[in-house]
Amino acid sequence: MTEQHGDAPPDEYVEAEIQRLLAEDPAIAEQGITVVRLERGLVLYGEVESPHRREEILRRVAERFPDVPITSDIGVIRTQAPTQVEELP
Amino acid sequence: MIRIAAVGDVHMDEDVVGRFRPALDELPDCADALLLAGDLTRHGTESEARCVAREFGNLGVPVITVLGNHEHQCDEVPQLVKVLEDVGITVLEGTGMVLECAGGRLGVAGVKGFGGGFAGRCASDFGEPEMKSFVQTTKDSADALGRALRGLECDVLVALTHYSPVPDTLAGEPLEIYPFLGCYQLGQAIDSAPTALALHGHAHHGSERGTTPGGVRVRNVAHPVIKQAYSVFHLGDQLDRAQVSRI
Numbered sequence: 001m002t003e004q005h006g007d008a009p010p011d012e013y014v015e016a017e018i019q020r021l022l023a024e025d026p027a028i029a030e031q032g033i034t035v036v037r038l039e040r041g042l043v044l045y046g047e048v049e050s051p052h053r054r055e056e057i058l059r060r061v062a063e064r065f066p067d068v069p070i071t072s073d074i075g076v077i078r079t080q081a082p083t084q085v086e087e088l089p
Numbered sequence: 090m091i092r093i094a095a096v097g098d099v100h101m102d103e104d105v106v107g108r109f110r111p112a113l114d115e116l117p118d119c120a121d122a123l124l125l126a127g128d129l130t131r132h133g134t135e136s137e138a139r140c141v142a143r144e145f146g147n148l149g150v151p152v153i154t155v156l157g158n159h160e161h162q163c164d165e166v167p168q169l170v171k172v173l174e175d176v177g178i179t180v181l182e183g184t185g186m187v188l189e190c191a192g193g194r195l196g197v198a199g200v201k202g203f204g205g206g207f208a209g210r211c212a213s214d215f216g217e218p219e220m221k222s223f224v225q226t227t228k229d230s231a232d233a234l235g236r237a238l239r240g241l242e243c244d245v246l247v248a249l250t251h252y253s254p255v256p257d258t259l260a261g262e263p264l265e266i267y268p269f270l271g272c273y274q275l276g277q278a279i280d281s282a283p284t285a286l287a288l289h290g291h292a293h294h295g296s297e298r299g300t301t302p303g304g305v306r307v308r309n310v311a312h313p314v315i316k317q318a319y320s321v322f323h324l325g326d327q328l329d330r331a332q333v334s335r336i
Contacts, residue, residue, distance in 0.1 A: 032098075046293065046313070047313045049108070077312055079317070085119075088286060088322055
């Protein structure tokens with residue numbers, strides 16, 4: 001069963017389905033997001049290339065699993081020029 | 090000395106265009122070439138390739154890339170490659186090229202690579218046709234990289250892949266998925282030539298530094314790992330010293 005019932009914590013199958021959704025949903029296509037199962041709900045963490053993608057991940061996961069409490073800790077990767085060089089002798 | 094800038098896994102689409110450009114505009118001052126380690130796009134579409142072309146084309150330094158697994162998602166590889174080549178980006182797949190830089194000749198050989206796993210924990214060419222096909226893809230890719238590396242005549246030789254040639258730079262990823270992130274055969278290919286540096290991406294939760302069993306330095310330049318627009322490496326310091334001694 002992948003549906004959530006009452007206060008039951010999300011199970012491994014839900015975790016697996018969300019992980020696959022993140023990669024396989026064309027609106028997401030992210031393989032670098034980690035799903036962590038907690039007693040009450042799931043935490044998504046990782047980094048993406050734009051704020052739009054972060055919002056889209058939450059929207060799509062909530063749409064597919066409306067009964068699973070989801071917390072997001074997804075950041076947007078910085079794109080500043082490097083301040084240091086690695087010398088490789 | 091040769092200066093190499095590198096990044097991978099930039100996953101371009103319309104929503105990302107322009108984010109890298111301010112840092113990329115500084116490239117001619119700090120690098121002789123930019124190497125891209127694959128996963129340039131989200132789904133490998135022609136329209137996403139045009140975003141890559143806008144962001145990484147016409148930078149004032151040569152740009153060389155390999156493709157990543159994301160570039161294969163929509164089966165538009167030939168169209169995507171053409172879009173990149175039309176703006177002067179060189180796409181390597183079992184091939185190599187030599188750039189004449191102020192500090193010497195930079196040779197770059199590249200291949201996407203594939204998974205398969207690492208010594209003692211890898212897939213074998215045995216059993217079902219699907220598994221044999223998987224491992225054959227791994228072997229073919231590594232063989233092509235080895236041939237390309239050994240075929241280049243240059244002062245500094247760099248290997249460019251999407252998948253990782255060593256487990257070192259996967260540290261941070263779950264151990265269970267290592268076989269999907271790289272294979273030891275790529276490391277073996279890199280060690281079969283006088284390679285100075287190996288660059289790869291793909292492992293977003295991995296770490297920056299590693300070494301092949303043969304002592305070649307490996308760097309994971311996936312954007313989520315380096316957390317900046319690109320990294321810069323200085324190589325071939327001995328070339329400058331040789332120049333001095335000749336004088």
